[in-house]
Amino acid sequence: MKLWNVGVYFSLRFHEIAGALDSALMMAALTPLQNSPSDGNISPELTLKQSLTLLESLRACWREDVLIISCSDKFLRLSLQLIARYSTWLSSGLKARKAGNTGSNPGTEWAISAVPEDFIYVMHDIDYLVTEIGSNYLESVLRLLSSSAIEVLDLVKRSILQGGEILKDMIPLIMNAVRESLVEKSVEDLRQLKGITATYRMTNKPPPTRHSPYVSGVLRPMKVFLEGERATKYLTKDARNELLLRATEEITDRYYDLASELVNVARKTESSLQRIRQGAQRRAGASSDVPDHNISDTDKICMQLFLDIQEYGRNLAALGVSATNIASYRSLWQCVAPQTGKPRSASNTNAHLSINESIDKCRCRFFDSFSLLNINLKLIGDV
Numbered sequence: 256m257k258l259w260n261v262g263v264y265f266s267l268r269f270h271e272i273a274g275a276l277d278s279a280l281m282m283a284a285l286t287p288l289q290n291s292p293s294d295g296n297i298s299p300e301l302t303l304k305q306s307l308t309l310l311e312s313l314r315a316c317w318r319e320d321v322l323i324i325s326c327s328d329k330f331l332r333l334s335l336q337l338i339a340r341y342s343t344w345l346s347s348g349l350k351a352r353k354a355g356n357t358g359s360n361p362g363t364e365w366a367i368s369a370v371p372e373d374f375i376y377v378m379h380d381i382d383y384l385v386t387e388i389g390s391n392y393l394e395s396v397l398r399l400l401s402s403s404a405i406e407v408l409d410l411v412k413r414s415i416l417q418g419g420e421i422l423k424d425m426i427p428l429i430m431n432a433v434r435e436s437l438v439e440k441s442v443e444d445l446r447q448l449k450g451i452t453a454t455y456r457m458t459n460k461p462p463p464t465r466h467s468p469y470v471s472g473v474l475r476p477m478k479v480f481l482e483g484e485r486a487t488k489y490l491t492k493d494a495r496n497e498l499l500l501r502a503t504e505e506i507t508d509r510y511y512d513l514a515s516e517l518v519n520v521a522r523k524t525e526s527s528l529q530r531i532r533q534g535a536q537r538r539a540g541a542s543s544d545v546p547d548h549n550i551s552d553t554d555k556i557c558m559q560l561f562l563d564i565q566e567y568g569r570n571l572a573a574l575g576v577s578a579t580n581i582a583s584y585r586s587l588w589q590c591v592a593p594q595t596g597k598p599r600s601a602s603n604t605n606a607h608l609s610i611n612e613s614i615d616k617c618r619c620r621f622f623d624s625f626s627l628l629n630i631n632l633k634l635i636g637d638v
Contacts, residue, residue, distance in 0.1 A: 261326060273336070276308050276309055278308075279304055279305045283368070284369075287302055287376065302379055306377075306384060310387065313338070313392060316331075317334075317396055324399075327403075334415070338422060348362075348365055349429065372480065375486055375490055381423065381425055388418060388422070430494065434502045441509075442506070446513065447467070451560065452517060455556050462550055466565065477506075478574060481499065499576060503576050510564075515587070517556070517560075518590055568584065
């Protein structure tokens, strides 16, 4: 009868403790805590109600008015299950966000509606929980079980630390979600470069002299995110640097893909039009070998992209990222730059100029040559 009562007691405590966490994790959105002295928050360092409920539930398992030593193995298992439940809540939400739907997994709505800044709270809370579980929480559990054999205490310690590692393993997944979100926002602006073709294809417009308006918006989501209040307060320096480098590399990769496709299509179109013109000239009896000194539409497109990537490189530098260290930026430069306009590395022997200075000199040489050509053509026309 006594054993049966203990079993019933643990079952009641299980539903009470686990139910509180489940209720918090079923909320449709992340719930920031409004900390104040009157809140009674047992851990003011945490930022989300869901995280605070996990910590409260973990501590409830080992409260003196709850714990029965004969059921300590069950309460240890419950503690680990609570950690696993929180981790599953995170991973399921991130998967649903990536897939773009929540229909089949109730409790994942929070991830769909979350903005990148919300995930800063999640990462901060995980860092705190991992530290707390591996220090104060672990010490309190071992103190309550101090009469147990050393082998038992060692097993308890390893189990709890492993639970903390499960939480820690979620950090890279959350960072990926933040990065993907920021990259997609940047690519929305990048897609505007497709309009460059319409600007110069068979429009007789003069060569460009400044970068396109879209360039200023490409890195704005990253800048706003990193300079925001949450990132400034809660994002660690290492996390900030990792996010910045990986996101800008991926944005630049997408930039190269879009720009190189645009240039390739423009060159193919230019080649097709040239063959049509030459065929028409041959049919008319005119020579098709007369050189065309006009600046082609494709050249103008490349010139515009060249100006754009220079400005993009300066914007990267403003964030603390060296454009020449990104492989796809170097490829992008080679795709659209004139022969003399190769990005310099600070390690080169004769690279006494900064990257911005070398860019400006290349741009001047590039456009001066076209200006002289236009002047000569005008003089010939006047004669």
